[in-house]
Amino acid sequence: MSTDIDYSRLKDDLIIEYAKKRLIIEKKAAASNLSEVQRSMSLQMMKSIYTHLNCLESYENANSLDKALDAIDLAKIYESVDRREQEKTNTKLNYDDFVVLELLRYFKHDFFKWVNSPSCPCGSTDVSTVGVKRPDSANNPDQISIIEIHQCQKCHHQIEFPRINNPVSLLRTRTGRCGEWVNCFLLILTALIGEGKDRIRYVWNNEDHVWCEYYSSGLRRWVHLDPCEGVFDETLLYCDNWGKRMSYVIGFNKNSVVDLSKKYITKDKQIDQSSVADPSKVEKVITYYNVKKADDYLTQSKSIYSERESWKALYTDVFVPRNLERGELRTEEEATVSSDLPKGRQTGSVEWTKARGEDG
Ligand SMILES: [Zn+2]
Structure with a gap:
């Protein structure tokens, strides 16, 4: 009698079982919170979460991505990327990371203009x-x-x-404030490294600022990017450097919504969250939309792939990245701001940054 076990199939079976159970449990929990979620949707904070849920969809259009590539000086960008890679000082960075670093520089200094x-x-x-x-x-x-x-x-x-x-219109006008900057930057960033992948994130702050993140395969984590300031991986830029007080910071990528408040807000600059919206309600709303995103992802996969492949993809593309980031956000060490960053916000007039409490 043969005792051969197909380990690869067994592994898939376990993965599929996990994904199915997890989705059932999460859907049950979301259903039991539904009435509370619906009631809290009248709050401005929840409306903001709702409006940003699918904000990355505008960067998925293949035609728009082509226009983004046409609008930038690709030869110049890749020449600098090659140079950065040769000079490589941080061995953890991959080619893609150098593309991002160079795009930050190019976008701020050669492409987009700040307008008060x-x-x-x-x-x-x-x-x-x-x-x-x-x-x-x-x-x-x-x-x-x-x-x-x-x-x-x-x-x-x-x-x-x-x-x-409209990010495509911004390729033409190339002016604005942080909203326009992030909007246009994300389109170009997606065209360069993110097409069809879940590695680009729009980051929204309740105190009138937006920035973004991308998933670095070299650093193996989500990395902060502020295109207006040309700043890479400085999560405490706002609280420590600008002196900005904040209540909530929420990230929106293709498959997930993430509360990033702890990543970006220091204890002494934390605005009491309950003065904006009850944190437990915010958590329930975010959980509700994450369940919905997982469910939508599965439905969409099933329309293209087999049942088994779809559950496996839900595990690999949605549940695993969520688990990894949850662990990361919990264990994140106290980040520090680089000493070589100039103090205070660099974009906007002195009066404007001062009025916003962002002058350092
Ligand atoms: Zn005049």
Whole structure:
């Protein structure tokens, strides 16, 4: 009698069993919290989570990604990437990490421009905001959220500054504040290293700032990126360097929503979370959407692959990365800010950063 055991099949069986059980348990827990989740959706914080859930979808369009590659100087970027790789000082970094580092530099210094107030055609830069108006909702290809109206203090001419959300339009205008910067940067970053993968993350902060993260295969973790500041892997930039006080920081990638507050907010700069939204309710809302994302992922996989392959993919692409990051966020050592970073926020006027409590 043969006692041969197909270990590879056995391993798959165990993985599939785990994925099935886990999804059932998580769905049950989410169902029992449903009424509480629905009630808390009236809070502004939960609305913000809801609106960002699928924010990465706009970076998945193949046509948009092609346009991003057309808009940048690829030859220049890759030449610098090659040089960085040859000079390699951090042996943990892979080729992709050098692409990200170079894109941060290129985007800030050669591509995008920060704008507080647009300058006046008369040449004066003494321009200030006088109001806002709504865009034409019937015809809004640039996905403009609001149009700021600025006035020249010298010739009194009024200049409109539309706040554009369409990342492809931003490849053309190349101006804005942190929202536009992150929006356009993420499109290019996805085109260079993230197409079809779950390794790009939009990071939203309740105190009016956004940044991003990417999953580094070299460092084997999610790495902080602030395109406006050109800063790589400095999680305490906001609290320690800018002196910014924050309540919540939430990350949104393709397959997960993650509470990153502990990663970015130091104890002394932590705004009491319950003054914004009850932390246990926020946790339940995030859990609810993560269950939904896992379920959607499975449904989508089943429409393409076999039942077995779909459960395996749910395990490998959703559950394993979530488990790894959960462990990582728990054990993360106290990070420190590099001493070579200049103090305070580098983008925006002195008055503006001061008013926002970001002047260090
Ligand atoms: Zn003027």
